[in-house]
Amino acid sequence: MATDQSSGKNDIEEEEEEDPVDRLLSKSGCAKYHYxxxxxxxxxxxxxxxxxxxxxxxxxxxxxxxxKKT
Structure with missing residues (x-):
């Protein structure tokens, strides 16, 4: 039985990537209100x-x- 080692690596990489929504909230300074x-x-x-x-x-x-408008 062969195992696919690359799938585990992709899972780890996905966990390390920051969620785009979290990134935008952090940038806006409004994350604490969202949470x-x-x-x-x-x-x-x-x-x-x-x-x-x-x-x-x-x-x-x-x-x-x-x-942002000003």
Missing amino acids: AVQDCMVEHKDWRKCQKEVTAFRECISQQQNQ
């Missing part, structure tokens, strides 16, 4: 109960977009 929304969603299972977190994330993203 707060995710944590709230895990806890409450209802985005309507996470409006404080959603609003903070939205405001952070809006500020970043406005800074």
